[in-house]
Amino acid sequence: MGKRTLSVALLATAMLTVAGCSGGGGANAGETAAAPANPDDVSGDITVLTNRTDLVEDGTMKKYAAEFNKTYPDVKVEFEGLTDYEGEVKIRMNTEDYGDVLLIPSAVAKGDYPKFFAPLGKTSSMKPSYRFTDKTDVDGKTYGIATFGTANGMVYNKALWKKAGITDWPKTTEQFLDDLKAIKDKTDATPYYTNFKDGWPLESPWTNSVGSISCDVRGHDKLAETDEPWAEGGDLNALDTLLHDTVHEKLSEKDPATTNWESSKTLLAKGKVGSMVLGSWAVNQMRDAAEKAGENPDDIGFMPLPSQKDGTFCSTLVSDYQQAVNIHSDHKEAARAWIDWFTGKSGYAAKEGAVSALKSQGMPATLDDFADNDVKTIERSAARTADVDAIDNASEIGLNKPDYRKKLIDIARGATDGSLKGYFDDLNKRWSEARQTAGS
Amino acid sequence: MTRSRTVSTASPPAPPAEPGPTGKQNAPRRSRQPARGGAPWRDRPMRTITPWLFLLAPLALLVTFTYVPVGNMIYYSFTDWDGVSPDRDYVGTKNYTEIFTRPELFRVFAVSFYYLAASVVQIVIALYFATVLSFDLRFRNLFKGILFFPYLINGVAIGFVFLYFFQDGGTLDSVLSWFGVGADHAWLGSPESANTSMAGVSVWRFTGLNFVLFLGAIQSIPGELYEAAQLDGASRWQQFRHIIAPSIRPVLSLSVILAISGSLSVFEIPYIMTGGATETSTFVIQTVKFAFQFNKTGLASACAVVLLAIILVVTWIQRRLVPDEKVDLV
Numbered sequence: 001m002g003k004r005t006l007s008v009a010l011l012a013t014a015m016l017t018v019a020g021c022s023g024g025g026g027a028n029a030g031e032t033a034a035a036p037a038n039p040d041d042v043s044g045d046i047t048v049l050t051n052r053t054d055l056v057e058d059g060t061m062k063k064y065a066a067e068f069n070k071t072y073p074d075v076k077v078e079f080e081g082l083t084d085y086e087g088e089v090k091i092r093m094n095t096e097d098y099g100d101v102l103l104i105p106s107a108v109a110k111g112d113y114p115k116f117f118a119p120l121g122k123t124s125s126m127k128p129s130y131r132f133t134d135k136t137d138v139d140g141k142t143y144g145i146a147t148f149g150t151a152n153g154m155v156y157n158k159a160l161w162k163k164a165g166i167t168d169w170p171k172t173t174e175q176f177l178d179d180l181k182a183i184k185d186k187t188d189a190t191p192y193y194t195n196f197k198d199g200w201p202l203e204s205p206w207t208n209s210v211g212s213i214s215c216d217v218r219g220h221d222k223l224a225e226t227d228e229p230w231a232e233g234g235d236l237n238a239l240d241t242l243l244h245d246t247v248h249e250k251l252s253e254k255d256p257a258t259t260n261w262e263s264s265k266t267l268l269a270k271g272k273v274g275s276m277v278l279g280s281w282a283v284n285q286m287r288d289a290a291e292k293a294g295e296n297p298d299d300i301g302f303m304p305l306p307s308q309k310d311g312t313f314c315s316t317l318v319s320d321y322q323q324a325v326n327i328h329s330d331h332k333e334a335a336r337a338w339i340d341w342f343t344g345k346s347g348y349a350a351k352e353g354a355v356s357a358l359k360s361q362g363m364p365a366t367l368d369d370f371a372d373n374d375v376k377t378i379e380r381s382a383a384r385t386a387d388v389d390a391i392d393n394a395s396e397i398g399l400n401k402p403d404y405r406k407k408l409i410d411i412a413r414g415a416t417d418g419s420l421k422g423y424f425d426d427l428n429k430r431w432s433e434a435r436q437t438a439g440s
Numbered sequence: 441m442t443r444s445r446t447v448s449t450a451s452p453p454a455p456p457a458e459p460g461p462t463g464k465q466n467a468p469r470r471s472r473q474p475a476r477g478g479a480p481w482r483d484r485p486m487r488t489i490t491p492w493l494f495l496l497a498p499l500a501l502l503v504t505f506t507y508v509p510v511g512n513m514i515y516y517s518f519t520d521w522d523g524v525s526p527d528r529d530y531v532g533t534k535n536y537t538e539i540f541t542r543p544e545l546f547r548v549f550a551v552s553f554y555y556l557a558a559s560v561v562q563i564v565i566a567l568y569f570a571t572v573l574s575f576d577l578r579f580r581n582l583f584k585g586i587l588f589f590p591y592l593i594n595g596v597a598i599g600f601v602f603l604y605f606f607q608d609g610g611t612l613d614s615v616l617s618w619f620g621v622g623a624d625h626a627w628l629g630s631p632e633s634a635n636t637s638m639a640g641v642s643v644w645r646f647t648g649l650n651f652v653l654f655l656g657a658i659q660s661i662p663g664e665l666y667e668a669a670q671l672d673g674a675s676r677w678q679q680f681r682h683i684i685a686p687s688i689r690p691v692l693s694l695s696v697i698l699a700i701s702g703s704l705s706v707f708e709i710p711y712i713m714t715g716g717a718t719e720t721s722t723f724v725i726q727t728v729k730f731a732f733q734f735n736k737t738g739l740a741s742a743c744a745v746v747l748l749a750i751i752l753v754v755t756w757i758q759r760r761l762v763p764d765e766k767v768d769l770v
Contacts, residue, residue: 093524112525255608257628393734401733406717415630
């Protein structure tokens with residue numbers, strides 16, 4: 001008897017908890033987090049969530065806050081650096097306590113933005129002054145402002161390429177492969193480094209380049225409109241074939257299973273690795289690594305992907321994390337003040353060698369080579385990102401997850417059975433099936 | 441409802457053995473009569489409540505951190521929740537239908553065979569050392585320490601350590617080269633090699649646990665048995681065969697259950713070392729990816745429930761095939 005009472009009590013507790021968990025969301029929705037008219041009027045403590053634990057630990061963020069306080073003396077800014085940003089914030093977003101300012105995690109569906117974040121303004125009024133607004137535009141309102149944007153291409157060691165007798169940027173994938181072969185023959189360096197183990201260098205840098213090949217602003221949006229993104233002539237086909245061929249011709253590192261991102265920076269800086277596909281944000285990190293290794297930081301260069309459209313190189317400009325205001329925040333004005341200050345006045349983007357979210361601020365010094373060689377940077381549209389992500393998740397391919405390109409590399413080096421053609425067919429099939437169910 | 445008071449007084453959980461004339465189970469109810477005199481302590485209301493008060497803390501913890509999350513997981517498995525969104529829809533058994541109509545989801549269990557084979561090796565090694573070290577040996581405590589030590593290390597740390605161990609030109613390659621074996625082998629490079637290597641790591645890690653379990657069981661065998669056996673002229677092997685083996689049977693059977701459920705739910709080592717690439721993915725890694733990469737928390741919860749069911753079934757079958765017999769040595 002006592003036992004039964006207990007189990008009933010347990011069950012009841014469980015049910016209550018389940019019911020309790022499913023609440024949340026919806027509080028004071030729609031209220032715009034507007035910038036304060038007078039800096040002295042805003043006050044309050046705000047918490048900023050960031051993935052840059054390095055900047056929190058070395059005090060850089062505190063310096064930004066001190067600088068911010070010169071304009072807004074009554075706002076106290078606290079930082080919370082999260083190593084596993086995506087994982088931790090995703091779980092915290094089930095509560096109301098996820099900071100006042102946070103970076104929008106990629107796990108949040110775009111349609112849910114109005115439930116989690118306060119709108120920052122009408123997109124039509126923000127678009128003239130901000131880049132990348134369409135990434136967070138839901139029903140005409142913008143919910144996030146990019147911390148910075150990044151151009152996509154390839155980081156390479158200029159000195160090493162010169163040593164192999166290459167002076168010009170490769171214009172086609174064939175030329176690129178020939179150049180890598182020359183590096184392999186004439187030097188003892190590894191021509192290309194995949195960073196297979198860490199995985200992320202196989203995801204965003206490559207997928208962000210969708211649009212670079214076709215020089216199409218809507219390159220990424222079009223994925224939602226096609227059944228076969230890996231068909232001949234598509235950007236994904238070109239990019240993944242390039243990766244496949246590089247590995248297949250043994251132009252990449254010998255043992256991909258044990259690569260290491262941190263040490264790869266030094267390898268590239270020292271000229272032991274020739275190139276890596278990355279965003280332009282990586283250039284400054286590589287230059288730091290070169291300085292630490294006693295090499296010349298100017299040897300680190302950034303070039304567009306080896307493909308030209310009508311005689312010009314193209315490079316997509318894609319936004320990194322976007323800062324947003326928690327809809328449950330008690331200090332929305334202060335939070336917005338921080339975002340505006342951080343975007344416009346902090347100099348963060350320039351310091352990272354990345355592209356500012358403000359259109360009034362020009363291209364960073366890391367992209368000087370692009371300007372000198374007339375590389376066309378295109379701000380990629382993100383109007384249909386929500387649809388692409390929905391199809392991507394339904395298909396379980398994971399354009400922004402490492403697994404599918406890891407399998408591509410396994411096929412290329414013969415560790416897994418299969419052919420490039422067969423793999424593309426399979427990906428196309430899964431994509432088209434997912435498009436049916438994800439409804440678009 | 442009028443009975444309830446009497447009933448609750450009458451059934452204290454696990455009444456202590458009561459010596460004396462009132463030793464019968466339902467004695468307390470009768471003893472309500474003042475005739476018994478002295479109103480013993482176990483008649484007072486506190487007598488009923490006290491055990492529950494003591495249990496309050498552990499039960500609260502158990503419910504909060506075990507039953508509620510499991511209940512939540514089962515509930516999620518019937519929804520299409522993406523893990524973040526405040527909205528979730530009840531979708532019935534759709535997630536379960538999806539799991540059982542997608543055979544490729546079960547293909548990852550092939551990887552479990554590597555770990556299952558490894559756990560056979562692991563049990564044999566552990567049994568061997570436990571037997572050897574149960575006899576009087578020089579440095580036996582040192583050897584015990586050495587064997588048990590890997591189990592104390594955190595699984596994630598082990599993953600990282602062995603990543604360097606298997607690296608191209610890493611520890612394993614250099615050790616092999618001392619013996620003139622020019623190993624130019626990417627240990628984690630191909631599916632067979634990677635799975636075998638990682639199953640080896642798993643043996644290294646868990647042998648200590650098996651070893652300690654076996655050693656404990658062996659040491660609980662009374663020493664006279666060995667003496668008697670020695671007097672009768674039994675060899676070491678005969679002692680093992682007829683004294684040790686029968687007496688550790690329950691522990692052995694427990695180890696086998698742990699080995700099977702362990703190899704079905706391998707996670708840390710392959711997740712850290714390869715992230716499931718190169719056909720080293722396991723069912724748990726796959727589940728984690730559904731939940732945290734593709735935002736299919738509902739489907740992932742259903743996968744977890746299915747894995748739980750599979751392990752329960754396997755354990756049940758095994759208990760059926762090898763029932764737990766009472767061990768009677770003497």
